[in-house]
Each structure stands twice: as C-alpha cells, then as structure tokens.
Amino acid sequence: MSDPAKWGDLLPRxxxxxxxxxxxxxLIWLGGPWFATLATVAGxxxxxxxxxxxxxSRPDEAVMVGAVAAIILGVVFWTRDPYLVxxxxxxxxxxxxxxKRPMRAVYAIYAALIMVACYGLxxxxxxxxxxxxxxxxxxxxxxxxxxxxxxxxxxxPKFWPAISPKKTWSGTVAGWIAAALVxxxxxxxxxxxxxxxxxxxxxxxxxxxxxxxxxxxKRRSGVKDSSNLIPGHGGLMDRFDGLLGAAIFMxxxxxxxxxxxxxx
Numbered sequence: 001m002s003d004p005a006k007w008g009d010l011l012p013r014x015x016x017x018x019x020x021x022x023x024x025x026x027l028i029w030l031g032g033p034w035f036a037t038l039a040t041v042a043g044x045x046x047x048x049x050x051x052x053x054x055x056x057s058r059p060d061e062a063v064m065v066g067a068v069a070a071i072i073l074g075v076v077f078w079t080r081d082p083y084l085v086x087x088x089x090x091x092x093x094x095x096x097x098x099x100k101r102p103m104r105a106v107y108a109i110y111a112a113l114i115m116v117a118c119y120g121l122x123x124x125x126x127x128x129x130x131x132x133x134x135x136x137x138x139x140x141x142x143x144x145x146x147x148x149x150x151x152x153x154x155x156x157p158k159f160w161p162a163i164s165p166k167k168t169w170s171g172t173v174a175g176w177i178a179a180a181l182v183x184x185x186x187x188x189x190x191x192x193x194x195x196x197x198x199x200x201x202x203x204x205x206x207x208x209x210x211x212x213x214x215x216x217x218k219r220r221s222g223v224k225d226s227s228n229l230i231p232g233h234g235g236l237m238d239r240f241d242g243l244l245g246a247a248i249f250m251x252x253x254x255x256x257x258x259x260x261x262x263x264x
Contacts, residue, residue: 028125028133036077036122042236043118044070047091047111049226049235053217054095054103065091069111073118088115106217117247124250135186136203136250140242142182143175143204144211150174164215172208179204199253203246210245214238 027038048066052059069091076084092112095104125133151171159167183200186192214237218226225234 146178147171206249207242214241
C-alpha cells in the first residue's frame, strides 16, 4: 500500500497550481502589456524572495530591492528602449557592492538570471509567438508533473541527495521522456524537425537544473521555502525556478539557431 504521507502536499499543490495556471495562461494569451505586467510583478517578488533568503537580517532591504527590480522591469517594458536593458542588472550589482552581504556571489548571479529570464520571456512571446512560449511552459509543467509522480511511485536512487533529497533518478528521467512527448505533439503544429524531441528533453533538463539551483540556495540559506506566498508551493521561486532555468536555456538556443515558424 502506498504511503499517504507521500501525497500529503498533493491537494494544496493542485489547487494553488490550478489557480496560478488559469491566471498566468490568461495573461500569456493576452500578451503585450498584460504579460509584461505579470513578468514585472513576478520578477520583483522573486528578487525580494531571493534577497530575504540570502540575507535574513535585513528584510526591509529585501523589499526595497524587490520593488526596485519591478520598477526597472516595468520601465524597460514600457519604454522598449534597448539602451535601458542593462538596467536589468542593477539589482544584481547591488548585491556585489553591499558591505558584508552574505552569499554575495550567489545573490548577484541568481538576481541577474531572474531579471534576464523575466525580460526574455516577454521578448520571446513577442518575437516568436504564443505557441512557442506555450511549448516552453508545457515542457516545464509536464517535467515537474512527471517527476513528481514517477519519483513518488517508482522511487529509487536519488539524483542529487546533497542538494535536493527528494529528487530521484526515476523522476528526472520521466521528466525528460514527458518533455520529448510534448515536443512530438508540437511537431504537428510547427515546421520544426525531429530535433525538437531532444531539444525538449534538454529544455526539461535545464528546468530541472533551475530547480536544483534554487534548492541549493535554500539549503545554504537554511530555509524550506523561498517564502509563504503560495499555499502548498511556498514562494514564487519555488514554482518558477524550473521556468527560469528553461527560459535562460531557450534564450541561448534562440541566439544560436533559427526558431521555426508555427503553422495552422
């Protein structure tokens, strides 16, 4: 018989996950200023969570830096001025100049990744269209879902127990397979070739590494969740860490190769 404790977090995860998915997908579908607003708010909140985790002695300061991050994202999205894009690094630079700040390098790198990923997701939506962004998000979602269920049902050796004690190899590989299946379905709607299968699997791996990176930060900071904003999920970083990793990976791919068009 399965252990009920394994599934104790399932119901709150499903409820809050469904609410986030409904609201997020609606704003992604609308695009333009609606999706930019979502990225602005999410980016500011995640920078706040990161600051609060890595330096718990200055909670007010973390709120201030998160607010500045949101303002910068909003200005960059509103003006669409490419010369203002370097401003996205200001929250990260703050962590490098703040005297006696704990985990300075960790904060600086991850804050920069949050800002670039939020900006990049909006640019990706505008540059390559809705369905490619939905593909990216679907890969992240099914990777997480497949990993969750396969890990709890199949169990087995841990993937990286020193950092993420719950993640198993069975769940990790299940995520790659599920992502490749999403790519196979998406082949019917695009002019992409079969390379999309392994690119989807690599995207899943990037998503998992985003999860691992955030787990490492939490472990080093001595916290269980990035915050308590979302019932059953913790904070925004706990839910969007995989999306951050996938977004950074896809932005690199988009710079190195042509993203094929979508056909109907």
